[in-house]
Amino acid sequence: MSSSETILSPSSRRHWRAADGAALVAAFQSSGQSRAAFCAGQGIGAWRLAYWLRRSVANEFGDAPCAQGFCEVTAGLASSTLTVTVGGAQVMVRAGFDPGLLRLVVAALS
Numbered sequence: 625m626s627s628s629e630t631i632l633s634p635s636s637r638r639h640w641r642a643a644d645g646a647a648l649v650a651a652f653q654s655s656g657q658s659r660a661a662f663c664a665g666q667g668i669g670a671w672r673l674a675y676w677l678r679r680s681v682a683n684e685f686g687d688a689p690c691a692q693g694f695c696e697v698t699a700g701l702a703s704s705t706l707t708v709t710v711g712g713a714q715v716m717v718r719a720g721f722d723p724g725l726l727r728l729v730v731a732a733l734s
Contacts, residue, residue: 645676652677679726710734 639647652673658713662672706717708726710733717726 645679648673649676649680
């Protein structure tokens with residue numbers, strides 16, 4: 625899909641169906657664009673894409689991103705960081721992290 629091809633006209637309707645959101649997420653993921661660039665090209669607000677991304681992760685994994693597998697979690701005693709290993713990737717998490725963002729990162733790496 626080209627960056628100039630629009631999924632839906634933003635004014636076409638007020639409420640989107642799940643199929644519309646799934647198509648939007650699939651188009652974004654295959655676009656290779658940043659969220660801002662993709663949303664500008666689609667003529668939609670970034671909040672709409674963020675909503676459908678969150679919803680697609682929740683549908684796929686439930687509330688726990690590791691519900692369908694194992695996530696290795698280790699904590700260093702001398703520091704306030706947590707290391708989450710998903711596949712071959714390691715994500716270091718510090719105090720005050722955003723749990724929603726961590727769920728998205730783990731889902732993307734799974």
